[in-house]
Amino acid sequence: AQSVAQPEDQVNVAEGNPLTVKCTYSVSGNPYLFWYVQYPNRGLQFLLKYITGDNLVKGSYGFEAEFNKSQTSFHLKKPSALVSDSALYFCAVSPSGGYNKLIFGAGTRLAVHP
Amino acid sequence: ETGVTQSPTHLIKTRGQQVTLRCSSQSGHNTVSWYQQALGQGPQFIFQYYREEENGRGNFPPRFSGLQFPNYSSELNVNALELDDSALYLCASSYQSQGVEKLFFGSGTQLSVL
Secondary structure, rough: OOOOOOOOOOOEEEEEOOOEEEEEEEEOOOOOEEEEEOOOOEEEEEEEEEEOOOOOEEEEOOOOOEEEEOOOOOEEEEEEOOOOHHHHHEEEEEEOOOOOOOEEEEEEEEEOOO | OOOEEEEOOOOEEOOOOOOEEEEEOOOOOOEEEEEOOOOOOOOEEEEEEEOOOOOOOOOOOOOOOEEEEEEEEEEEEEOOOHHHHHHHEEEEEEEOOOEEEEEEOOOOOEEEEE
């Protein structure tokens, strides 16, 4: 079965430190990969996507993600965390390409402490 | 903002009732998808409509149904509500322009079934 795993329910990091939010996937073929962020009482906001090409993808708000095909991972990273980055982060895949029928992970709550 | 508006923002129903959730997208957004996000979970794909026809469905029973209208609005209908239907329901619409596809999520409707 196709799935997305986010192994950490919560990630805690001090402001100014680098952060990593992990994601692995189990999907056949060459899926599109995404990261979304969700703030309280808000919908999902797009951060970045990987389709093909360079394994390091840069996105909004200084976030980037590294695609690793052999490990089927797509970890989200940021060199220097801000308190305002505290939110719920979702990794998603589209097995058929495009934005169709996204499969989401369970989410990781990022807490950045001053 | 995303240009995707969902109504109502909150709704309380009792088990066995029927509910209609609404979504309004921007002009030109030919594809609309609905997702269910249970508490502490990632969004799950319910179904997708393209030009008023259903063109994909997730693992949801037939009592979940939808409509898409020519004015880029859409509805999600749920019959015979069950307690487990309590969740945040997200609408997402997308369009393609010059080979680039973009997806926008609404802020969701929080449905509570008592």
